[in-house]
Amino acid sequence: MTELNNTANPWLVPITLGASGLAGFVAGKLFGNRPFSAGRALKIIRHDFSREGTITGSWIDHRQTPFQRYAVKTSAYQGGLTRLEDGEPVNYEFKVDAYTGSLLELKRLGDNEE
Numbered sequence: 001m002t003e004l005n006n007t008a009n010p011w012l013v014p015i016t017l018g019a020s021g022l023a024g025f026v027a028g029k030l031f032g033n034r035p036f037s038a039g040r041a042l043k044i045i046r047h048d049f050s051r052e053g054t055i056t057g058s059w060i061d062h063r064q065t066p067f068q069r070y071a072v073k074t075s076a077y078q079g080g081l082t083r084l085e086d087g088e089p090v091n092y093e094f095k096v097d098a099y100t101g102s103l104l105e106l107k108r109l110g111d112n113e114e
Contacts, residue, residue, distance in 0.1 A: 041077050067097075078095050092107065
């Protein structure tokens with residue numbers, strides 16, 4: 001019985017590593033490089049903006065649009081929100097990267113521009 005265990009052990013580690021590597025590769029192909037949902041992207045932006053003031057409204061377009069700045073090309077969601085600043089509502093429009101959730105563009109709207 002000892003001989004059987006000694007001959008099986010040298011193959012156990014390479015087979016386990018190979019199987020886990022294959023599983024990781026397949027999982028990466030199935031789940032990797034997937035865009036955020038528009039709702040999740042909006043939640044991230046709302047969270048970041050709420051640190052500096054109360055959010056009174058927000059929206060996001062669920063369709064991805066191509067976005068390019070210089071040599072960087074990606075897909076983006078467009079949205080907007082209203083935040084209270086010094087007790088006054090201020091409107092913003094933004095574009096957020098559909099794959100990372102990062103803010104790509106931000107524009108303050110209205111007559112209150114400084």
